[in-house]
Structure formats: structure tokens, C-alpha cells
Amino acid sequence: MSSASESEASCALSKEFRWILEQESLRALQNVKEILVECSRRFPLHLTLENRGIDNLVKPDKFIISNVFESGQTNIKGMVTLLGDNICDADVNLRIPAVKGQHGAGLMRTIIQPDNCWKLQQLQDAGNFLSKALVEVNRRLDMGGFTSGKEAVSLLNTLISSLNEARMSIVVPKRKTIEELRRSINTKSLNPPLPAEVAVSFYVHATKLVFALYHVSHSSRKLEITDRFQAEVSVPWFSDVIVMFTAALQHCQQLKDKVTVFSQYKDCPGDKLSPHEPASTAEREVILV
Known part of the structure; x- marks a missing residue:
């Protein structure tokens, strides 16, 4: 050239x-x-x-959450209201399988009220x-x-970098230990409080709001998960x-x-x-x- x-x-x-x-x-x-x-x-x-x-466009969105097995039995059933980044209202019924030697079993109910929301970090x-x-x-x-x-x-x-972090915050939930779930400040929003053998969590996984229920037991001074159940619902704005x-x-x-x-x-x-x-x-x- x-x-x-x-x-x-x-x-x-x-x-x-x-x-x-x-x-x-x-x-x-x-x-x-x-x-x-x-x-x-x-x-x-x-x-x-x-x-x-x-x-x-933030407004209260009500969702029914439940998990139904082939037998027709449900471990989780309730109504949840999502307002922005908060669970501002919830009424959830839980069924915990009986485990010999533990008291955290059977049917129980807990609620979340607007004056004490569960924050979705x-x-x-x-x-x-x-x-x-x-x-x-x-x-x-x-x-x-x-x-x-x-x-x-x-x-x-x-x-x-900022947009990737924003997107990944919703798409990929951070894993938490049972101890972290039990110590979470969000547990103070549950009324009545759940037994020590039970832990719950609300989290976001891509387009869904997930409610997870854990039944734990003490073994060799460690907490072990004996049962885990979850219910999820699609949230359009996610x-x-x-x-x-x-x-x-x-x-x-x-x-x-x-x-x-x-x-x-x-x-x-x-x-x-x-x-x-x-x-x-x-x-x-x-x-x-």
C-alpha cells in the first residue's frame, strides 16, 4: 500500500x-x-x-405458596405478600415430619406482619x-x-461490573449455612417464633421467589439437616x-x-x-x- x-x-x-x-x-x-x-x-x-x-411501579403482590406431593400431602402452604424488596405480609402453615426425641414436629403456623418485614437482601x-x-x-x-x-x-x-453484580444478585442466590439462617435478623419477623429444630428462608432464584423449610437435628455437636422442603412461585417482575x-x-x-x-x-x-x-x-x- x-x-x-x-x-x-x-x-x-x-x-x-x-x-x-x-x-x-x-x-x-x-x-x-x-x-x-x-x-x-x-x-x-x-x-x-x-x-x-x-x-x-412497586406495589404489593400477593402469592399463594405450597408444595404438594403425589400423595396430596403438603408441607408448606400459605399466602405471601411481596412489596419491593420486602416480604411485608405472610401467613404460612408448616408440617414437620416427626423425629423421635425431638419436639419440633407436627403442624405449626407462623406469620409476618407489615410492621416487621422480612427483607430480601x-x-x-x-x-x-x-x-x-x-x-x-x-x-x-x-x-x-x-x-x-x-x-x-x-x-x-x-x-x-455493576450490571453483572445486579443481575447475578437475582439469578444466583448466595448459599447460607443453617447457623446463618437461624441467626438471621429476619427470623425476628416470624410470629410466633419457630422451634429450634426448624429453620426457614425466603430467597430469590432467577424468576422465582422461594420459601425453604429445614428440619434440623443435633449430631456430635453439629447441626444436620434431616428434611428439606421448598415451595416456589414465579414473580413476573423478576x-x-x-x-x-x-x-x-x-x-x-x-x-x-x-x-x-x-x-x-x-x-x-x-x-x-x-x-x-x-x-x-x-x-x-x-x-x-
Whole structure:
């Protein structure tokens, strides 16, 4: 290729790169913002939404939870009300199989009342990461386009990390030990309290709200699970937010891919990415499960 042709190609690359940094990036971030604002309407982010005149969609949702075996017997049956990231009302009947030498067996009932809610930490975490991503997007849109690829990639890595954390908070519940469940502050919302041989938990697993019931026994100074039962119910807005987190992640990743492809060319003026400073493997990948 002649020197003139190389110069022309370099000039075209530079113009395209500047367009991506100064215009395309803002269009993409505006799309991300619109998705996240719509997503935030499902969370109790009151200050964020009120400051922008956006209606919040958080409302009480009532669900029937039960597990029915082929025999027709149920171990869990009740009504649960979900309000944002709280179980604000519940009335649950439990049946525990009898175990010789233990008293925590038979039929029992416990309730949760609005003045002492069960907090779903997973949804609180997802809302916090969502809020963080919104702040970053709004700040960048106020500042205008990027001046370098490195600056763009740095922000996009921050957004991708926050959105991945938000999504994973809902999709993958954190495992807890029986001791952690028994010591949880949420157990104080149960009235009457459950026997020492019984532990329960509400948690989110992707699109479902799950209620788990554990029957435990003491063996060699350790707690062992003798029975485990669970009931689950699909929550429509869980599915909505997972889809929106995924869409926002894809927009961020697509923009990042456009920016990082120019790291192959060291003649793009104003950029600080070069073939000698490639994005790390962790920066190039987005986890979508």
C-alpha cells in the first residue's frame, strides 16, 4: 500500500473512532439509561425516581405458596405478600415430619406482619448496583462524549461490573449455612417464633421467589439437616428486570467492542489504547448466565 493510501486509511479510521467516542457512545449510553430507568421502576429507589419525575411501579403482590406431593400431602402452604424488596405480609402453615426425641414436629403456623418485614437482601443488593450504574451513566451523559478509548473502556468496565453484580444478585442466590439462617435478623419477623429444630428462608432464584423449610437435628455437636422442603412461585417482575439487566449489559459490551477494536491501530489520534496495552481478559468478557 502506498504512503498516500496508508495516510487516507489512517485518516478514515481516526474519523470513525472520533465519531464512536463523541457521538455513538452517547447514543448507546442513552439507550442504556432508558433501559435502567425502566428497570428502576420495579425497585424502591424512591429518591432516584422522584428526582426525575418517574412513576414507581412497586406495589404489593400477593402469592399463594405450597408444595404438594403425589400423595396430596403438603408441607408448606400459605399466602405471601411481596412489596419491593420486602416480604411485608405472610401467613404460612408448616408440617414437620416427626423425629423421635425431638419436639419440633407436627403442624405449626407462623406469620409476618407489615410492621416487621422480612427483607430480601438479594433484591436490595440488585437495587443498589442498579442505582450505582444509573449514577455513572447520568454523570457521563452530562459530561458529553469521550476523549479517548481508555476513558470509554474504563467507564464501560465499571458499568458492566455493576450490571453483572445486579443481575447475578437475582439469578444466583448466595448459599447460607443453617447457623446463618437461624441467626438471621429476619427470623425476628416470624410470629410466633419457630422451634429450634426448624429453620426457614425466603430467597430469590432467577424468576422465582422461594420459601425453604429445614428440619434440623443435633449430631456430635453439629447441626444436620434431616428434611428439606421448598415451595416456589414465579414473580413476573423478576423476569422483567433480568431481561433489562441483560439488555443493558449487551449495549455496554457492544460499545466496548467497538472501542477496543481500535486498540489494534496505534495511529488513532487522541487514544491511549495501543497494541502494546490491550484490554485484559477480564475486561473483554461479560458473564451472562
